[in-house]
Amino acid sequence: MTAPIKHGVQFPAERARTTSFNEASARMRLELLLDAGSFLEFIGPEQREVSPHLKIFDLPEQFDDGIVVGRGRLDGAPVLVAAQEGRFMGGAFGEVHGAKLVGLLRAAREIESIPVLILFDTGGVRLQEANAGELAIAEIMRAVMEARTAGVKVIGLIGGRSGCYGGGGLIAGCCSALAVSEPGRIAVSGPEVIETNRGVEEFDSRDRALVWRTMGGKHRRLLGAADVFTDDTVQGFRDAALRLLDVVGPYGLDKLKAEQIRLADRLRSFGACEDAVDIWTAEGIVHAEDVPELPADQFIALADNIGRTSRDAR
Amino acid sequence: MLMSIDAETRTTAATWQRHREARDARIEAGSRLARGKIVEARDATRLMEAVIRPGDRVCLEGDNQKQADLLSGALLAVDLAKVHDLHMVQSGVVLPEHLDLFDHGVAKKLDYAYSGPQSARIARMLFGGKIELGAVHTYLELFARYFIDLTPHVALIAAVSADREGNLYTGPNTEDTPTVVEATAFKDGVVIAQVNEIVDRVPRVDIPADRVHFIVKSEKPFFVEPLFTRDPAAITEGQILTAMLAIKGIYAPYGVQRLNHGIGFSTAAIELLLPTFGEKLGLKGKIATHFALNPHPALIPAIEAGWVQQIHSFGSEVGMDDYIRARSDIYFTGPDGSLRSNRAFCQTAGLYACDMFIGSTLQIDLQGNSSTVTTSRIAGFGGAPNMGADARGRRHPSEPWLKAGSEADPDSPAALRRGRKLVVQIGETFGDKNVPLFVEKLDALELAEKLKLELAPIMIYGDDVTHIVTEEGIANLLLCRNAHEREQAIRGVAGYTDVGRRRDRNAVELLRQRGVIRRPEDLGINPLDADRSMLAARSIKDLVRWSGGLYAPPSKFRNW
């Protein structure tokens, strides 16, 4: 719940605890997620590296092209970070936007010892530069894999308003581990896209409860697609990132094989389920229909009890 | 002679109950389709044809929120040879079918109050001559005319359940039903109700059975729209700033306790600032304690924080049922525990028992007249003009009322001076798509010319408006002594709109020195402090948490 009104200046930790990750801008998320004052941006807005393609469509540009990348510290340890701004063109991947993340991951591969945090907030490929965006995502997926193979931990944090859709969902699937909050969504096709292509009978995009129980943070956690569920605060995501950095191990073929087994098992167990509530029921949750209403602490206890995770299997 | 007098008296006596006889004939015709009072849904159209006569005045409910959708569909399907040229008298023109009736020729004339979602189409049909317009009313005004010259011959109403005798339970959305039934049933009209279910015993009797002639069970619950839910996530910093100004610059100094809020985001921001900003100002218990108001979800934090003592409602709001039931100290509830709303009573309460109305509008002119009409949309008046008007019949004193009266007329002797209701227009200088709030000439005037209306559709007349609040500050029109001051006071808070930029800077500065205009800094408010972190709830989910899980928002407002 929202904190009482501010009295004077708040300390950063206090602000991180009271600031909604979902509501915060990309810059605010980084400022409060990292150790105070530790963030250093690469190619900041003053460099004005805007998209070269938006003017073709007579659309406004943003100086950072909707992504903030740089380095900072988390509990004293160095991290590389990237945060998408979901409000600028839906956080979508364009040429410059994507290339910043590619460069960051390539550096991480060479450094080997410094982890990467990706704060996703994206609808996927930016329509106006679709080919460049799609290719950037392919390059990012490749770069994530190369970095992980070199020993880098790549953690995805998902709780922004644009969710993590399209190619963003595929990149998330390449990460070492994911933390997600209730408003966070992970999917490939967006609700409107499914409805447009397959009809409202297949998916009613205005039924937001349906959207969230199909793609939202709680479902992804119960499926084991995300390893940590956090309350929607920046501090929650900071704690989640620290936890995940602690548990992620080295990458190799065994992980890939384990993931094959994990996903095949999911298909076998839940492939016939029509709705998320059926899946949760099949997972042994009594009153599964109440899951969306559970407060964060109760839900976390429930998810931990179910125990489904992608740890060592992604 | 005696013989002839006797004969005349007899014939006269017979003709004095023609209406009752006609009503009985209609009921007789309809009864052939009924078992008791119950008519199958598939026979609903035949019931209409049996009961309704060409040219009848028909009230098709048609409220602000709930809709007798089964009956409107049934009426639309009548044989035009049997039913045509109806005169529709209904407060809400909300469903597409309400206007289809005119396209098909079932109905010809319309008297109404509010057209919300149909505002664009109703404008086109009025321009195209498809509808013969009686008048656009306020709710209270239309209800009044139900009892004078627009009494319905047939009322088609909606309720949650009925028992076999015809007692009706309306559920929390009682709204207009008692008023419509009162006017129809006691003046020889026929009342037909659609219900979601027929039960052995209704939870409470909202409408007694002897006022109900036919019951039709609908397959699906009647349509009801969540009109009063404002997602806190959509409230902007500008709206927060105007809300802060209103609380500190109007609620606090006048000590406004009894009031009505409009449905915009600015008033939602006020509701969400009470437990934070209001608390900090020490205003709890001193302002905003009694409301004439629908059950706004945005008011939940203030209720939970102990600000609100009592709320009477026009209608209900989707998702609020359990919360209301659990907070009967605050709301009006029946013996069954659910909300009892009543639009007519609540409108009266808003008019006579409230010291303030605060709401948004689309256009304000230099005299302070406001309108929600644009050239392509006629949304109707609804209830705002009753809320936002000085009640000339009011006689009881109260602090805000007397203070406003003395500001308006400082020179009259206090004992002979009328008080004034505070009528506050709140909004941002530019609305959606950069459309200015302030204009030199209202679109409503253009519309009146085009439609040859005798009255331009003014929502709130300038002489009723006491304050205008924008992000630029507060204009107190009570303190203006002539038309020029009034105009400059309005220009002074009109920001960068054309109206605002044409202000006389010196005149505005003088008004500011007199306190007629008060800027944020005059009230000790730094616009940079207007931050979303001040809202007691920043999302629908926060409202659910405040309610302890009792508020169950409709799916379209969820992000979980």
Place this chain on the structure above:
Amino acid sequence: MEDLNFQHKARARAGGSRKSAIIGVVASGNLEVLAERVLPDGECRLEIKTAAVGFGDVWQAVVADFVERYSPGGLKFSINDGGARPDTVSLRLAQAVRLIEEDGQ
């Protein structure tokens, strides 16, 4: 899109020592303001790219009031605007000044 440029004399230098500050995002009805301390102390410049064409006179009025009120001497403001309302523009400009006047880099 429309480009607008304004040049003003400022009464005094903006406070603080930060070299630059950025606030806001480019979205419908919103804008970003990048403030940079790159001009002589008595000057102030604004370079605006806006998606809302034809509001030059409104911008001029907003900017003039802003410079009068905050005296942002030495600052250059670069603005990408998604069609924000004047009150939002005023607010972001004020926020940018507050940010660059804070301690830090």
Place this chain on the structure above:
Amino acid sequence: MTLDEVLASLFPEGHDVKNDGGVVSGSATLRSGNKALVIGVADRAPLGVDEAIRLSRHVLDSLSEGSGPILVLVDSDSQRMSKRDELLGLNEFLAHLAKTLIYADMNRRPAIGILYGHSAAGALLATGLATRVLVGVPGATPAVMDLPSMSKVTKLSMEALQEKAKSTPVFAPGLSNLSRMGAVHVTWNDAVPLADQLDTLLLNMPDVHDRRDVIGKERGGRMKAAEIAERVRDLALHSQ
């Protein structure tokens, strides 16, 4: 070209590649006598969870037992757009397929995509774009985003979009546009046996380093990506 034509032209030495409801898998003998794993999507089938898991299994099985390059033949729809696929976590299944291909490629099993038909969006990312080299076959019709959908979202007419597409390869569908962006490395000649062209490719296989952004710049399609990525990389390496 049809799948059968592609297979016949690619593998004159023989193959046992099957098309099972759009899921392509099998092995083939190369001119060199070496074996290759062949997987892919055919008949413009959508790529959903059921298809993806089968394809990734083939790759993983081959990693344990097989050798030689992995050829990914692509004629697909986009990802399958359905409630069920998203419910089950389609993003993970597609990512997993891509990961197996990338992993294989990094570990001495060079992955080559052969785009001979359609493909789009998530399906292309999980198949052709997860390889080291993506080959275009004339007649292929990749479309990251189709123009009618784009027209709907951008509220620009089809004519206006087609006009804009003449000046830039950055958004419009088509093989040549993807080629200029650096996504498609080479477009083969369908009048010459594909086997010969595959031989040439295998003999001149680029190293595992992802150079698609550099190629995009050389071909004038993506003028900024390579430079931006390099600058960020440099800043990150030198800020430690």
